[in-house]
Amino acid sequence: xxxxxxxxxxxxxxxxxxxxxxxxxxxxxxxxxxxxxxxxxxxxxxxxxxxxxxxxxxxxxxxxxxxxxxxxxxxxxxxxxxxxxxxxxxxxxxxxxxxxxxxxxxxxxxxxxxxxxxxxxxxxxxxxxxxxxxxxxxxxxxxxxxxxxxxxxxxxxxxxxxxxxxxxxxxxxxxxxxxxxxxxxxxxxxxxxx
Numbered sequence: 001x002x003x004x005x006x007x008x009x010x011x012x013x014x015x016x017x018x019x020x021x022x023x024x025x026x027x028x029x030x031x032x033x034x035x036x037x038x039x040x041x042x043x044x045x046x047x048x049x050x051x052x053x054x055x056x057x058x059x060x061x062x063x064x065x066x067x068x069x070x071x072x073x074x075x076x077x078x079x080x081x082x083x084x085x086x087x088x089x090x091x092x093x094x095x096x097x098x099x100x101x102x103x104x105x106x107x108x109x110x111x112x113x114x115x116x117x118x119x120x121x122x123x124x125x126x127x128x129x130x131x132x133x134x135x136x137x138x139x140x141x142x143x144x145x146x147x148x149x150x151x152x153x154x155x156x157x158x159x160x161x162x163x164x165x166x167x168x169x170x171x172x173x174x175x176x177x178x179x180x181x182x183x184x185x186x187x188x189x190x191x192x193x194x
Contacts (some may be wrong), residue, residue: 002026002116005035005064006053006082015051022113024120032059036067047127048076049100049119051112054083054090062090065099074098075126078119082107132192138180146173150186151193 002024004015012028019026029035035050036059050068054061065079078100081091091102100119103112139147142163149159156174160167183189 001048002120003035003048003050004028005032005050005056005061007031007056008053011053011082018109018113019116022117024113024116031056032061032064035064047120047124049116049123050077050079051116052079052081054081055085062094065094065097069097075100076123076130078122080112080115080119132181135181139177143173143177143180146170147177147189150174150177151190 002015002019004012004019004026006012006015006028007030009030012030016026016028029038032052052061052064061081061083065081068074068077068079075098079094079098080100081094081102082105083090083102084105094102100122101115103115136144145163146159149162154162156167156170160170163170178184178189181189181192183192
């Protein structure tokens with residue numbers, strides 16, 4: 001979902017139309033406060049991106065961005081700033097703090113939508129990485145040891161010998177690892193963790 005936060009109706013409508021012309025779902029918000037209240041950001045925003053105007057009445061784009069950073073939503077929720085009044089220090093600071101990009105109005109429609117698509121793809125990758133890390137965190141210390149040896153291509157008997165445990169125990173750990181990591185084979189596991 002592309003979230004468009006701009007106080008100008010005509011800009012929001014034009015950007016929503018551009019997004020829809022590329023097959024992207026878009027939702028507009030007239031203010032930063034509306035966006036923060038309505039966007040459901042308590043959930044994991046994987047596959048989303050924000051086009052954020054810098055200058056708006058009330059909460060400006062930088063303040064909204066600060067809220068997103070404080071909530072730990074970057075890089076799963078990439079932010080592309082739009083401004084008609086940007087300056088180089090503001091752009092550099094925003095990018096250093098995790099903004100995906102910074103566009104000055106007027107901008108090239110295709111360049112902007114290309115970056116939006118890249119940001120959406122980055123959001124999906126970041127969400128995938130976070131999900132894998134969360135699954136890894138559920139493994140016990142012994143399961144992590146078994147996992148490392150499985151990834152090294154060692155057979156159950158070798159794993160058992162190296163860890164000083166029975167082969168049956170290795171099989172149980174292996175089954176738990178596959179279950180927790182949501183894979184069926186060692187090949188899938190290796191692909192997930194590469």
